[in-house]
Amino acid sequence: MNEIEAKRVERAVERLANEIEPLPDEEVAKIAYAATVVARARSRRPRRWRIAAPVALAGAAAASLLAVPWVDRSDGPSTSSAATSGEIVQFPEGSALDRLLAAAQKGRNA
Amino acid sequence: MEAAEETLVAKPRPAPEGGGGETVRRAQGGDADAFEELAVAYAPRLYRMLVLRLGDERDARDALQETLLAAWQGLPRLREPEHFWSWLAGIAAHKAADAGRRRLPVAQAAEEAVGDSSVSLELREAIRALPPHLRDVVLLRYVAQLSEEETARALRIRVGTVKSRAARARQALAEVIG
Numbered sequence: 001m002n003e004i005e006a007k008r009v010e011r012a013v014e015r016l017a018n019e020i021e022p023l024p025d026e027e028v029a030k031i032a033y034a035a036t037v038v039a040r041a042r043s044r045r046p047r048r049w050r051i052a053a054p055v056a057l058a059g060a061a062a063a064s065l066l067a068v069p070w071v072d073r074s075d076g077p078s079t080s081s082a083a084t085s086g087e088i089v090q091f092p093e094g095s096a097l098d099r100l101l102a103a104a105q106k107g108r109n110a
Numbered sequence: 111m112e113a114a115e116e117t118l119v120a121k122p123r124p125a126p127e128g129g130g131g132e133t134v135r136r137a138q139g140g141d142a143d144a145f146e147e148l149a150v151a152y153a154p155r156l157y158r159m160l161v162l163r164l165g166d167e168r169d170a171r172d173a174l175q176e177t178l179l180a181a182w183q184g185l186p187r188l189r190e191p192e193h194f195w196s197w198l199a200g201i202a203a204h205k206a207a208d209a210g211r212r213r214l215p216v217a218q219a220a221e222e223a224v225g226d227s228s229v230s231l232e233l234r235e236a237i238r239a240l241p242p243h244l245r246d247v248v249l250l251r252y253v254a255q256l257s258e259e260e261t262a263r264a265l266r267i268r269v270g271t272v273k274s275r276a277a278r279a280r281q282a283l284a285e286v287i288g
Contacts, residue, residue: 013237023171029150104139
């Protein structure tokens with residue numbers, strides 16, 4: 001087969017391909033989108049979790065650090081004079097109210 | 111007629127190798143929009159190739175979807191983004207081969223419905239009658255418009271094998287064209 005004959009075959013095949021009714025653009029877009037949607041569901045989700053997990057851990061760590069002072073105040077007597085909660089501030093010697101009452105009683109007795 | 115044929119031959123393929131390199135790289139990085147852009151650009155020619163390969167439009171649509179899905183999943187492993195088109199066409203050829211093995215003989219009736227003029231129909235029949243290994247070469251070379259080297263890479267065969275298969279296929283088809 002010479003080159004001209006070969007070209008004729010090539011052109012005929014190409015022409016045949018171009019005769020095929022093309023897929024509508026919307027159909028092509030739908031297929032293209034579907035490929036990535038399915039794949040996203042299969043492979044992108046783990047990646048998202050890989051990113052989300054350290055962020056969530058960091059957030060939890062920060063929240064626990066912020067919570068520490070509050071936990072300290074509510075457990076046992078505090079040496080701080082600043083009352084930051086609704087409870088009466090506790091001193092090693094007793095509550096502030098007890099000390100005030102005791103001091104008042106002592107004054108009256110004197 | 112001759113001028114029309116020249117125009118047809120001169121028509122560029124969907125996107126030249128290397129032309130979509132940046133978009134391919136974005137898609138490789140997980141950019142789904144970039145991948146969709148590539149898919150929309152390449153799908154029409156892939157679809158035509160698959161219709162000729164499988165002889166059935168519905169099968170071709172299914173194979174196209176499988177091809178794009180496999181491409182999206184395999185894209186991070188593509189070492190040469192500039193060869194995206196030949197890589198994609200190779201995936202399509204393999205998916206079509208899988209689909210061809212799965213169906214039969216039920217789809218034969220559907221294949222008869224595809225076709226326009228008698229010459230086109232004869233040529234379609236002739237392409238369909240080619241052994242699969244010759245048909246893949248013809249479609250990759252003349253529909254996907256891959257070079258001999260790209261066809262060899264897509265089918266994982268040697269360039270010399272592409273040349274010999276293309277010659278045999280042309281010989282068979284020439285008898286139909288007359």
